[in-house]
Amino acid sequence: MTERHLDYFFTTTETAKEEQRESSCSPESAPQASGRVVFRSAAPKDLPPSYFVSATYSGEKGSACIKLYEPESERIYLWYDTTGHKPYCLTNLSPSELKKIGRLTAHPGLVDFESVEKYDPLLDRKVILTKVVAEDPLSIGGRPGGCIRDIIPEEYPKIAGAEQEAKVWEATIRYYQSYIYDRDLAPGMIYKIENNKLVRVRHEPSERMVKEICGLFQGEPEEYLQHIEGWARLLEYPAPKFRRVALDIEVSTPIPTRVPDPREAAYQIICASLLGSDGKKRILLLKRERVEEGAEKLPTDVSVEYFDSEEKLILAIFEALWEYPFVITFNGDDFDLRYLWHRAQNLGIRRDRVPIELGRRVCLLKNGVHIDLYKFFFNRSIQIYAFGRKYRDMTLGDVGKALLGLTKLELVKSISELTCTQLARYCMRDAEITLKLTTFDNDLVMKLILALTRISRMPMEDVSRQGVSRWIRNFLHYEHRRQNTLIPNAEDILALKGATVTKAIIKGKKYKGAIVVEPVPGVHFNVKVMDFASLYPSIIKVHNLGYQSIRCPHNECRDNKVPETPHWICKKRKALESLLIGALRDLRVRWYKPKSQDNSLPRGLRSWYKVIQSALKVILNASYGVFGAETFDLYCPPVAEATAAIGRQAITQTVSKAQRLEIEVIYGDTDSIFLKNPSQDQIDVLSNWSEKELGMQLDVDKVYRYSVFSSRKKNYLGVFPDGNVEVKGLTGKKRHIPIFIKKAFEQMEERLSQVKSPSEFEEAKREIRKIIRNRYLKLKRREWGESPDELAFNIVLGKIPKHYNKTTPQHVKAAMELEKRGHELKAGDLISFVKVVKEPHVKPIQLASNSEIDVEKYVGYLHSTFDQILDALGLDFNEIIGLTKLERFM
DNA sequence: GCGGACTGCTTACCT
DNA sequence: ACAGGTAAGCAGTCCGCG
Numbered sequence: 001m002t003e004r005h006l007d008y009f010f011t012t013t014e015t016a017k018e019e020q021r022e023s024s025c026s027p028e029s030a031p032q033a034s035g036r037v038v039f040r041s042a043a044p045k046d047l048p049p050s051y052f053v054s055a056t057y058s059g060e061k062g063s064a065c066i067k068l069y070e071p072e073s074e075r076i077y078l079w080y081d082t083t084g085h086k087p088y089c090l091t092n093l094s095p096s097e098l099k100k101i102g103r104l105t106a107h108p109g110l111v112d113f114e115s116v117e118k119y120d121p122l123l124d125r126k127v128i129l130t131k132v133v134a135e136d137p138l139s140i141g142g143r144p145g146g147c148i149r150d151i152i153p154e155e156y157p158k159i160a161g162a163e164q165e166a167k168v169w170e171a172t173i174r175y176y177q178s179y180i181y182d183r184d185l186a187p188g189m190i191y192k193i194e195n196n197k198l199v200r201v202r203h204e205p206s207e208r209m210v211k212e213i214c215g216l217f218q219g220e221p222e223e224y225l226q227h228i229e230g231w232a233r234l235l236e237y238p239a240p241k242f243r244r245v246a247l248d249i250e251v252s253t254p255i256p257t258r259v260p261d262p263r264e265a266a267y268q269i270i271c272a273s274l275l276g277s278d279g280k281k282r283i284l285l286l287k288r289e290r291v292e293e294g295a296e297k298l299p300t301d302v303s304v305e306y307f308d309s310e311e312k313l314i315l316a317i318f319e320a321l322w323e324y325p326f327v328i329t330f331n332g333d334d335f336d337l338r339y340l341w342h343r344a345q346n347l348g349i350r351r352d353r354v355p356i357e358l359g360r361r362v363c364l365l366k367n368g369v370h371i372d373l374y375k376f377f378f379n380r381s382i383q384i385y386a387f388g389r390k391y392r393d394m395t396l397g398d399v400g401k402a403l404l405g406l407t408k409l410e411l412v413k414s415i416s417e418l419t420c421t422q423l424a425r426y427c428m429r430d431a432e433i434t435l436k437l438t439t440f441d442n443d444l445v446m447k448l449i450l451a452l453t454r455i456s457r458m459p460m461e462d463v464s465r466q467g468v469s470r471w472i473r474n475f476l477h478y479e480h481r482r483q484n485t486l487i488p489n490a491e492d493i494l495a496l497k498g499a500t501v502t503k504a505i506i507k508g509k510k511y512k513g514a515i516v517v518e519p520v521p522g523v524h525f526n527v528k529v530m531d532f533a534s535l536y537p538s539i540i541k542v543h544n545l546g547y548q549s550i551r552c553p554h555n556e557c558r559d560n561k562v563p564e565t566p567h568w569i570c571k572k573r574k575a576l577e578s579l580l581i582g583a584l585r586d587l588r589v590r591w592y593k594p595k596s597q598d599n600s601l602p603r604g605l606r607s608w609y610k611v612i613q614s615a616l617k618v619i620l621n622a623s624y625g626v627f628g629a630e631t632f633d634l635y636c637p638p639v640a641e642a643t644a645a646i647g648r649q650a651i652t653q654t655v656s657k658a659q660r661l662e663i664e665v666i667y668g669d670t671d672s673i674f675l676k677n678p679s680q681d682q683i684d685v686l687s688n689w690s691e692k693e694l695g696m697q698l699d700v701d702k703v704y705r706y707s708v709f710s711s712r713k714k715n716y717l718g719v720f721p722d723g724n725v726e727v728k729g730l731t732g733k734k735r736h737i738p739i740f741i742k743k744a745f746e747q748m749e750e751r752l753s754q755v756k757s758p759s760e761f762e763e764a765k766r767e768i769r770k771i772i773r774n775r776y777l778k779l780k781r782r783e784w785g786e787s788p789d790e791l792a793f794n795i796v797l798g799k800i801p802k803h804y805n806k807t808t809p810q811h812v813k814a815a816m817e818l819e820k821r822g823h824e825l826k827a828g829d830l831i832s833f834v835k836v837v838k839e840p841h842v843k844p845i846q847l848a849s850n851s852e853i854d855v856e857k858y859v860g861y862l863h864s865t866f867d868q869i870l871d872a873l874g875l876d877f878n879e880i881i882g883l884t885k886l887e888r889f890m
Numbered sequence: 891g892c893g894g895a896c897t898g899c900t901t902a903c904c905t
Numbered sequence: 906a907c908a909g910g911t912a913a914g915c916a917g918t919c920c921g922c923g
């Protein structure tokens with residue numbers, strides 16, 4: 001054990017060396033930290049090729065600031081704009097009209113008016129606008145009490161009367177994004193600094209790949225090829241090694257059930273773990289009197305450092321946060337970094353020694369990049385499409401268990417009562433899970449964030465915190481600026497393109513969505529599932545969908561109708577969305593997906609292609625939905641509606657075509673059709689027909705040895721030729737169902753996986769009856785173990801209990817029971833409860849005992865869970881458990 | 891005062 | 906803060922019932 005009992009762990013020989021290397025660069029501020037200098041690394045006049053990882057606005061310098069990660073020294077350097085680029089917004093008023101607005105000309109932040117020509121995508125013509133340039137972003141918008149974007153529309157009508165409307169555009173774009181767009185910068189890509197100038201660096205090997213990729217798309221229009229090339233260039237470039245540290249802190253609190261408020265930071269920080277990707281493992285512990293050393297051992301490669309004051313401990317953490325280029329936390333925005341910031345404040349640590357930049361909802365680093373994994377894994381698109389729903393709970397424990405198989409250490413006592421060693425182990429494990437969440441699968445998460453950074457043209461910090469609609473918005477905004485197209489205001493799009501016309505099946509929805517084909521109940525052998533590769537993105541591409549092309553201003557386009565709607569689509573001009581999303585789709589389908597499965601490629605390259613194809617999947621899956629989302633800046637409901645309508649037409653026509661070919665269609669959902677025992681010939685005919693008639697790729701996606709359907713939609717079970725079982729939508733697989741019931745369901749799956757032919761079914765059915773009967777008898781005999789744990793239902797609290805005003809569902813009843821006992825509950829918490837005989841018929845698992853369980857309720861659940869399969873097998877639950885017809889009636 | 895039919899709310903899932 | 910469609914269970918309401 002390399003424990004070092006030091007009064008103040010200060011610096012190692014390694015960090016001393018680092019400092020010397022650093023002394024060549026000029027310190028932006030050089031605060032004294034206990035006699036040593038802490039640097040913010042301003043970039044030197046010349047910097048070797050480095051990754052553009054982040055951008056921000058520096059109030060101090062009054063300019064854009066770029067964070068560059070230099071992969072040789074593994075350090076971050078800050079570069080400040082030298083081009084004189086300034087914030088601005090656009091308006092329809094001319095400079096002379098603007099000059100009449102006294103409040104505007106008197107605005108201290110106003111710099112200049114400049115006439116510019118832009119293409120207006122809603123009117124499909126050029127317009128002359130005025131660029132209103134300001135000294136700083138807050139003068140354009142954001143400062144309360146009079147900023148340029150508010151003054152213009154407020155003041156002009158007072159002067160000119162109401163005839164001419166004063167409008168502003170592009171006034172809510174974050175300044176650093178505007179800077180990125182205007183300078184055509186590519187976050188995530190390589191730049192060098194030459195004589196204080198930021199210069200893009202090309203990479204020959206990836207340029208060669210770009211050529212090869214473009215070759216795949218020969219014959220496509222130039223306009224489209226240009227996008228293929230642009231995307232390919234971004235996506236082919238390799239990723240660097242990210243030197244990073246995972247941080248986790250522990251706070252001593254008198255109330256163990258409550259998380260300390262980081263804004264108050266009222267309690268001591270007693271422990272921190274710093275786990276570096278460079279192999280450094282450090283535990284920083286505060287010396288406390290009461291807590292004796294425990295008997296447990298720590299791994300020998302961990303260095304344990306004791307501090308005699310909390311201030312010194314915090315300063316040691318800060319050293320690391322200044323020094324590492326990337327800092328990884330789990331919920332650091334809302335807890336660890338925020339707590340550290342306020343705690344430092346409370347202890348009177350000087351601001352310039354604090355490496356943390358405190359925001360309202362985020363905590364960033366002055367000299368590094370902070371990735372809060374909680375925000376990243378919480379992202380639903382990431383959870384579902386990148387990680388295939390492997391984790392369900394957004395906690396460090398659950399994500400770690402699901403993705404790494406690494407569980408949190410269990411707390412036997414409250415944090416403040418643990419011995420130093422227990423505390424150290426606990427804290428270290430959390431940091432270990434946090435770090436490993438970014439290292440597993442060959443640094444998958446870091447690479448995924450990098451890929452998304454490139455696609456979205458956003459800083460790594462933003463891309464890891466924001467949702468898919470922001471990613472999509474930003475690359476569309478970039479493209480608008482690149483093509484000198486005015487970015488329209490959301491209300492103008494909505495006013496011009498109007499609302500939706502189709503009627504949704506679900507009450508409260510805006511328009512009609514996809515079709516689900518009625519399943520044919522029963523067991524079907526040799527089922528082939530065909531589906532459209534990225535149906536909605538394909539439609540957006542093939543049918544030229546976008547806010548500017550739907551209901552375009554041209555009369556001659558009005559005959560290009562969308563089925564089931566009065567909408568029409570432009571025939572004259574390609575929509576940006578159609579080109580960009582179309583190119584991304586084609587790249588994924590024709591290059592990245594196949595390459596990610598190509599075993600002849602070197603492992604490293606294949607793993608990069610896997611990352612790219614999964615980043616593309618995440619974006620493409622949301623690319624239709626965003627147009628129907630009010631919160632999306634280019635919200636255009638008719639686009640979403642048209643996409644869905646064309647999708648319905650595609651699947652409907654495909655089903656009819658299959659039937660004309662005399663193939664039995666067993667089922668279908670949105671973009672897929674399940675075909676019973678089709679010949680290869682029939683499949684080829686169908687596929688060719690789709691290509692020709694619909695312009696869309698329809699391929700065999702999977703084959704089942706057999707599949708089992710009840711009459712319920714979105715509910716089936718399929719067995720693959722290798723015996724693997726796929727279960728979709730069935731209750732037995734849902735996460736809220738008790739383990740006790742799941743176990744029986746899994747036994748049944750296991751048995752079904754062995755069935756190879758119709759003749760083997762009879763035997764399997766007999767055994768399935770046995771499985772069910774056994775479970776039933778176990779319930780009746782109350783044989784479920786020492787505690788009722790396996791009988792617990794697990795349901796997520798959608799909101800805090802007191803917000804349930806309309807009804808009080810069972811899990812909320814259980815939750816309120818817990819609250820009465822001092823538990824603090826919030827939205828997203830998982831409530832575990834069992835069904836009991838006495839009112840209110842539920843009890844939190846923590847309080848429940850075996851004797852009070854309501855067995856009949858569980859029999860009911862067993863019944864309904866198995867009915868979904870038994871229907872199809874021609875079995876009957878009541879008959880299986882041995883109830884006579886009479887008993888059933890009673 | 892009670893139970894069945896109904897609607898609405900809530901969660902988890904599918905594409 | 907991507908969309909709509911489906912299943913299931915339960916809460917709450919209405920209505921009829923001498």
